[in-house]
Amino acid sequence: MDNLDAARLQMAFTLMFHIVFACIGMVMPFFMVVAHKKWLNTKNPIYLKLTKSWQKGVAIFFVTGAVSGTALSFELGLLWPEFMKHAGPIIGMPFSLEGAAFFVEAVALGFYLYGWNKIPEKFHWYTGLIVGISGVASGILVVSANGWMNAPSGFEYINGEFLNIDPVKALLNPAWFTQALHMTLAAFTATGFAVAGIHAFQVLRQRQIELHKKAFKIAITFGAIAAILQPISGDLSAKDIAKRQPVKLAAMEAHYETKEGAPLYIGGIVDTENREVNYKIEIPNALSFLAFGDFNAEVKGLNDFPKDVQPNVAITHYAFQIMVGLGTLLLLVGILFFISLKRKHWWDTHKFWLIFVALAPMGFIALEAGWVVTEVGRQPWIIHNVMKTKDAVTPMPGMVYSFYMYVVLYSILTIAVTWLMTRQIKALNNSELV
Amino acid sequence: MLYVVLSFLMVSLLLYVLLAGADFGAGIIEFFSSKKSQQLTKKTIYRVIGPVWEANHIWIIIVIVILWVGFPEFYNVLMVYLHIPLTLVLLGITLRGVSFVFRHYDAFVDKSQILYDWMFRISSLVTPIFLGMTFGAMVSGKIITSTNSISFYEAFIQPWLNPFAILVGMFFAALCAFLAAVLLIGEANSEERKIYVRKARIANIAVILIGFLVLSYGIINDLKFVTGFINNPYTIGLVSLSAILILPLTYCIKRAKKVKSRFLAGSQVVLILLAAMVTHYPDVIIISEGYISLTDTAASSEVINVLAITLIIGGAVILPGLFHLLKSFKMIKILE
Numbered sequence: 001m002d003n004l005d006a007a008r009l010q011m012a013f014t015l016m017f018h019i020v021f022a023c024i025g026m027v028m029p030f031f032m033v034v035a036h037k038k039w040l041n042t043k044n045p046i047y048l049k050l051t052k053s054w055q056k057g058v059a060i061f062f063v064t065g066a067v068s069g070t071a072l073s074f075e076l077g078l079l080w081p082e083f084m085k086h087a088g089p090i091i092g093m094p095f096s097l098e099g100a101a102f103f104v105e106a107v108a109l110g111f112y113l114y115g116w117n118k119i120p121e122k123f124h125w126y127t128g129l130i131v132g133i134s135g136v137a138s139g140i141l142v143v144s145a146n147g148w149m150n151a152p153s154g155f156e157y158i159n160g161e162f163l164n165i166d167p168v169k170a171l172l173n174p175a176w177f178t179q180a181l182h183m184t185l186a187a188f189t190a191t192g193f194a195v196a197g198i199h200a201f202q203v204l205r206q207r208q209i210e211l212h213k214k215a216f217k218i219a220i221t222f223g224a225i226a227a228i229l230q231p232i233s234g235d236l237s238a239k240d241i242a243k244r245q246p247v248k249l250a251a252m253e254a255h256y257e258t259k260e261g262a263p264l265y266i267g268g269i270v271d272t273e274n275r276e277v278n279y280k281i282e283i284p285n286a287l288s289f290l291a292f293g294d295f296n297a298e299v300k301g302l303n304d305f306p307k308d309v310q311p312n313v314a315i316t317h318y319a320f321q322i323m324v325g326l327g328t329l330l331l332l333v334g335i336l337f338f339i340s341l342k343r344k345h346w347w348d349t350h351k352f353w354l355i356f357v358a359l360a361p362m363g364f365i366a367l368e369a370g371w372v373v374t375e376v377g378r379q380p381w382i383i384h385n386v387m388k389t390k391d392a393v394t395p396m397p398g399m400v401y402s403f404y405m406y407v408v409l410y411s412i413l414t415i416a417v418t419w420l421m422t423r424q425i426k427a428l429n430n431s432e433l434v
Numbered sequence: 435m436l437y438v439v440l441s442f443l444m445v446s447l448l449l450y451v452l453l454a455g456a457d458f459g460a461g462i463i464e465f466f467s468s469k470k471s472q473q474l475t476k477k478t479i480y481r482v483i484g485p486v487w488e489a490n491h492i493w494i495i496i497v498i499v500i501l502w503v504g505f506p507e508f509y510n511v512l513m514v515y516l517h518i519p520l521t522l523v524l525l526g527i528t529l530r531g532v533s534f535v536f537r538h539y540d541a542f543v544d545k546s547q548i549l550y551d552w553m554f555r556i557s558s559l560v561t562p563i564f565l566g567m568t569f570g571a572m573v574s575g576k577i578i579t580s581t582n583s584i585s586f587y588e589a590f591i592q593p594w595l596n597p598f599a600i601l602v603g604m605f606f607a608a609l610c611a612f613l614a615a616v617l618l619i620g621e622a623n624s625e626e627r628k629i630y631v632r633k634a635r636i637a638n639i640a641v642i643l644i645g646f647l648v649l650s651y652g653i654i655n656d657l658k659f660v661t662g663f664i665n666n667p668y669t670i671g672l673v674s675l676s677a678i679l680i681l682p683l684t685y686c687i688k689r690a691k692k693v694k695s696r697f698l699a700g701s702q703v704v705l706i707l708l709a710a711m712v713t714h715y716p717d718v719i720i721i722s723e724g725y726i727s728l729t730d731t732a733a734s735s736e737v738i739n740v741l742a743i744t745l746i747i748g749g750a751v752i753l754p755g756l757f758h759l760l761k762s763f764k765m766i767k768i769l770e
């Protein structure tokens with residue numbers, strides 16, 4: 001493995017780890033405040049118990065998210081010093097605002113966790129809400145920085161120098177809105193289905209059924225609404241990409257030949273040697289329509305782009321298929337959930353709960369796949385059309401060792417956090433109602 | 435505007451060193467405690483530091499963001515040549531953070547606590563040492579930025595793995611322990627207080643002793659930073675002031691004046707840090723070929739202006755909230 005590959009793998013690995021914790025840290029507070037509100041309104045002790053147990057979850061995930069995020073903010077410089085030297089001043093704005101959002105979040109969390117029975121009830125509840133809102137705000141801000149890498153703006157690139165920097169324009173780059181919207185929905189979808197799945201499993205095992213059904217309902221409501229909106233927002237993203245990063249679009253669809261009225265491929269095996277896709281299902285003209293809103297529009301194929309600016313087609317295409325496939329599945333199940341609210345007897349069947357248990361990890365798989373599409377699809381650029389990834393990497397050799405260290409560290413952390421969560425649930429099930 | 439940014443940078447760094455320093459130090463004290471007082475310290479740490487623990491550590495993120503936005507070339511040198519110690523700092527921060535929550539939020543209290551406790555104590559000790567080594571490396575003059583073919587060892591190891599940097603690392607760890615001991619004195623009842631008073635005294639002696647070693651090593655080896663340090667009248671003034679504060683501090687500790695003693699201990703540390711900053715401002719990194727100046731490597735004025743405005747607005751939003759948090763949980767008693 002050479003240095004560049006090791007650095008790329010390390011970046012990918014640490015981001016994939018962070019994103020899971022960040023999403024949970026971003027979305028769980030909303031579940032928590034809903035349960036808390038219900039406790040305040042109904043004084044049903046089940047809700048208090050649920051709130052307190054989710055709050056512990058938030059605390060554990062928040063810290064893991066925070067430490068891995070701190071590591072990331074160093075890593076941007078440690079791994080890509082050339083990138084940060086030039087990009088830092090341009091996209092510093094979202095990151096400095098993000099710093100502010102973290103502060104708000106940490107302060108509010110301090111109040112929330114330690115404020116039970118110490119500060120006024122209402123204010124206490126609001127601090128919980130603020131934790132969630134500032135978490136979402138920081139998510140939007142980082143994604144805007146990522147959007148800038150896809151759609152660089154707010155500077156002039158003259159003879160290898162970045163001049164006339166306008167940080168506000170860089171923050172509001174053309175990609176920020178579609179990406180941030182899609183990401184926020186993804187966080188809600190993924191966390192909603194994951195949490196709902198865990199509680200569905202407890203219902204199946206007949207433990208504290210009333211409590212877990214209530215928990216399930218709160219989580220899945222968020223998840224299902226987001227899952228239903230997700231494809232709409234994904235379509236906006238795809239139209240955006242078609243204009244801004246046509247190579248990425250072509251790689252996502254494994255679309256080799258430039259064509260008018262291009263077909264959409266579903267499934268299929270990419271043959272990178274012969275530059276074709278085998279065993280696929282073809283939907284005529286659909287790609288042209290999805291990308292440009294016109295069944296006969298021309299979609300440029302990979303063969304018409306220079307070889308050295310093409311990303312890895314197979315990875316991008318498979319990841320895209322996984323995301324869209326799972327997105328469709330989650331959409332359908334989201335609708336199913338809303339129907340089940342009218343057909344309460346479904347809730348007594350084994351099958352109903354089994355579906356949600358099976359879907360628990362799918363949101364997160366879709367989310368990771370989506371990021372692979374975005375990031376691998378941008379290669380070989382670190383800043384689209386401006387700077388190549390290989391020119392940004394640290395000159396320090398031996399990055400493989402650093403990569404291995406992170407793999408070991410984060411694998412242990414993953415196991416530890418999973419173990420802690422099972423213990424939380426066990427404690428929840430064993431305890432008497434207060 | 436550049437000076438607004440520089441002030442935020444300096445204040446954030448000082449706050450990180452003070453707040454997170456006390457936080458690291460609490461773990462160091464726990465490390466060097468007997469079994470019985472370890473459990474006691476653990477409880478006290480949770481009560482005192484728990485609510486603000488997260489907020490304390492965000493200061494380092496602010497420092498990093500200000501550096502990369504405002505001083506990109508400066509940041510670049512740190513990230514390339516001090517990659518290894520910074521990675522070790524991150525490793526320490528990660529293990530420390532997770533062991534802190536694990537030990538307080540695990541649903542069952544059983545044998546696994548022993549593991550969390552040791553992870554917490556060891557990482558509390560090691561992290562500030564590496565952080566201090568990074569500071570030491572910045573001024574030890576061993577960073578070689580010329581692109582001539584130099585070995586891996588010369589480029590990436592020697593800058594931070596040298597006696598001077600190690601001494602600075604130990605010095606910083608001792609400072610942290612000192613801060614924490616003074617903080618904990620105020621939280622303990624009279625019986626326990628004796629333990630922390632003794633710890634504070636030991637830490638104080640360690641600070642002076644190691645500080646003396648740092649200076650003598652620097653003088654013997656004619657390090658630019660140290661010779662600058664002892665020949666600068668302001669520096670000497672600040673350090674002497676800090677030394678004089680020991681007298682009122684001892685008095686306040688005896689009289690159990692907890693606010694004043696925290697304040698005095700904090701001031702001592704701030705004075706020492708200011709002395710170090712004054713010595714070589716604005717040439718904050720000393721490399722083998724000369725200096726890298728903070729002001730010379732600043733980003734263009736548009737960027738600095740926007741950064742300054744963001745910081746001012748952010749500060750106006752956050753500081754009241756943070757202050758309220760500290761106050762609500764009785765970290766600052768000045769207002770009472």
Ligand code: HDD
Pocket residue numbers: 143150175178179180182183185186187189190230231233234235237238241323324325326327328330363364366367368369370371372373374375377
């Ligand atoms: C729960 C997760 C999830 C689900 C169900 C979907 N996505 Fe997605 N998608 C993401 C999670 C995600 C993501 C991980 O959040 C990405 C990566 C970068 C981003 O902003 O969002 C993403 C990126 C992304 C991109 C690339 C954006 C870019 O590179 O700038 C496109 C075109 C789509 N998505 C399209 C879709 C479509 C048409 C879906 C239809 C069902 C869909 N996504 C479902």
Ligand code: HEM
Pocket residue numbers: 008009011012015016018019080083142143145146368371372375376378379381382389
């Ligand atoms: C959290 C969700 C994210 C995931 C899972 C993710 C995933 C990845 C992956 C897989 C790569 C490697 C691509 C390759 O080299 O083939 C990568 C690279 C990178 N990502 Fe992301 N990314 C995420 C968000 C971000 C954000 C928000 C930023 C910046 C603000 C960012 C900045 C980078 C940089 C600088 C690289 C290295 C350069 C490159 O390979 O292009 N990423 N990421």
Ligand code: HEM
Pocket residue numbers: 018019021022023024025026061062063064065066067068069070071072073076102105106135136138139140142143183491492495
């Ligand atoms: C290169 C990319 C990234 C960097 C440098 C980064 C940086 C950070 C840092 C420094 C923290 C810790 C703040 C604290 O102490 O509370 C953090 C936490 C967080 N990050 Fe990231 N992050 C990145 C990617 C992302 C992405 C893609 C998202 C989501 C969309 C995200 C969302 C969050 C959230 C919500 C938190 C709050 C912690 C929590 O609630 O668990 N981050 N991140």
